[in-house]
Amino acid sequence: MNTCFKCGKESNREVVLDVHGRLHALTLCDECYKKYEPKVTRKGIEWREIKRFRFSYSVLFIESSKLGELISKASANIDWIASKMSVLGIILSILSTAFMIYGIVDRLVRYNLITIHLLKHRVGLMIPGIDPILPLIEGLIALLLAMIIHEFMHGVVSTYYGIPPSSAGVALFLGFLPFMAYVKHPGLHRDPWKNVKIAGAGIVGNAILALISLALFLLNAPGIY
Ligand SMILES: [Zn+2]
Numbered sequence: 001m002n003t004c005f006k007c008g009k010e011s012n013r014e015v016v017l018d019v020h021g022r023l024h025a026l027t028l029c030d031e032c033y034k035k036y037e038p039k040v041t042r043k044g045i046e047w048r049e050i051k052r053f054r055f056s057y058s059v060l061f062i063e064s065s066k067l068g069e070l071i072s073k074a075s076a077n078i079d080w081i082a083s084k085m086s087v088l089g090i091i092l093s094i095l096s097t098a099f100m101i102y103g104i105v106d107r108l109v110r111y112n113l114i115t116i117h118l119l120k121h122r123v124g125l126m127i128p129g130i131d132p133i134l135p136l137i138e139g140l141i142a143l144l145l146a147m148i149i150h151e152f153m154h155g156v157v158s159t160y161y162g163i164p165p166s167s168a169g170v171a172l173f174l175g176f177l178p179f180m181a182y183v184k185h186p187g188l189h190r191d192p193w194k195n196v197k198i199a200g201a202g203i204v205g206n207a208i209l210a211l212i213s214l215a216l217f218l219l220n221a222p223g224i225y
């Protein structure tokens with residue numbers, strides 16, 4: 001047993017930090033794990049107390065360690081399969097980035113009457129409320145759902161590898177416009193490949209949501225198929 005460097009309680013929870021390219025391991029107890037977050041500065045590591053509400057750069061951050069716990073608990077039955085699928089997420093993120101770049105280049109190269117017409121009507125901009133195929137309210141709900149599932153999957157796989165989220169939250173622009181959800185981890189995993197898998201898990205959540213949405217759409221679109 002080691003002791004928590006913050007309060008001295010006995011604990012086996014190790015937090016691994018990247019301090020200017022070098023891995024640095026510390027012991028934290030379960031309570032301090034949820035209470036503090038590290039900030040690596042030039043002088044070293046500063047530990048700050050996590051605040052439930054924080055307002056900076058016109059963004060309101062609301063987060064809670066309870067929400068982080070809830071994600072860890074909910075991960076119990078799907079964590080294994082999620083960790084296996086997260087490799088797929090890495091491939092998917094590369095492919096989807098390539099596809100997006102292709103889409104942009106294709107629009108620039110094939111600038112014809114159709115693209116001019118679509119752009120005039122702002123089709124394909126993918127901004128809720130501006131793109132006519134993405135209405136404001138529906139678009140924001142879809143974005144929020146996509147972000148929640150994305151972050152949830154990061155939390156599921158990180159819990160599987162022994163570094164559960166210490167907290168989770170949302171960021172609201174100007175205090176009311178949701179634009180980001182997040183899970184927080186004070187440290188990394190010692191094994192870099194596992195960090196890659198934790199990163200890949202998010203997009204797997206998006207792919208699953210996309211498939212479910214597509215199935216629901218096809219089921220509810222009589223006459224097309
Ligand atoms: Zn402690």
Ligand SMILES: [Zn+2]
Binds near residue numbers: 154
């Ligand atoms: Zn992510």
